[in-house]
Amino acid sequence: MLKYALLGFLNLQPYTGYDLSAHMEVSTAHFWHAKLSQIYTTLKKLEQEGLVESEIEEQDDRPDKRIYTITPAGRDDLQAWLAQPMTDMDQTKLKLLLKVFFAGMGDRESVLTELRLQKSLHEKQLTLYRTATPQIIDEVTQEVADGEVHGFYWEATRRFGEAYEQMVVDWLAETITGLEKMA
Amino acid sequence: MLKYALLGFLNLQPYTGYDLSAHMEVSTAHFWHAKLSQIYTTLKKLEQEGLVESEIEEQDDRPDKRIYTITPAGRDDLQAWLAQPMTDMDQTKLKLLLKVFFAGMGDRESVLTELRLQKSLHEKQLTLYRTATPQIIDEVTQEVADGEVHGFYWEATRRFGEAYEQMVVDWLAETITGLEKMA
DNA sequence: TATAACATGTAACTAGTTACATGATTGG
């Protein structure tokens, strides 16, 4: 599926692998992330399949860049993916929940430490969605073509992130309180 | 990490691969799932590492069973994992959000269809967390040793599931309304 | 009469992570 994340970004404008990584980190990271190594190998595969093309831009002070552009076949593939509705729910893997599920086998203090640490991490993330993310969306919306349309959907994913983190923080607070009472 | 899901269950009592799969499906599926094929290969690997042991129980009418038991080394490994706190947040991959992020490149009706379908799926799941899951937790709590302690944590993961699905349903409703107004 | 549940496993494949390898420039 990284395939479609890459095709989606390349449908906005040409990018290098490094650029794509940077963009994913600030915009899709909370629902889709990838390491640079996987991005490079996937781009190579997409080029072999004819969904993207690349050309080298030479640079003097920096390493040369390989700039990828989406092809008509790539656009068709992306369109087909967008048009075809998912018939099942996304399945997630949450290590934290797995640890909580078996926490009765360890000691109470360890769980409390873990949950408090997680709470502070999720609070930080919640703040980001409320302060930094709206600014990023505003900027990018003005830079790209069809910015207003994309802006609506980008804001929708931001709202999801915010609501998710709020829910997690609330759940952690409740769970911590419950555990403290169990003393 | 499937490793720890399996060790966790086997720390409650011995199980076959088939049993483990069935238990995961009703209790951890929303935060940890695995196919039978992966469960079988992982159990084999765990046995080679000395973390579990198995013995065959012959059956006449059914295929023979291979019953796995956790070893002291397995228990130690599980304990160490539980005691060591995670220092980062779980990262998720949500195809639905990825599709929404790039939805401005497709047509509005496709997105609406997709979101409405997802809403009905998540509503169904929310109902399950409110009706079926509490009953399952009650039953299992009474069957296993230290049931009351485990019950607290199992209920915590149920609450997470319920809160998550409620949040998703609300987000979908809002997003659908926003899109309909955009007409 | 067909399909779900019971029961285990292997083989081939796709996806993703970690580590390695290289090397200049900029900022603290």
Next chain:
DNA sequence: CCAATCATGTAACTAGTTACATGTTATA
């Protein structure tokens, strides 16, 4: 002077999925 940013890639590995292979019994 050290870390971060820029920039690309390969190799080895771990995790997870899909498909294949087998065979009985209970249920709708």
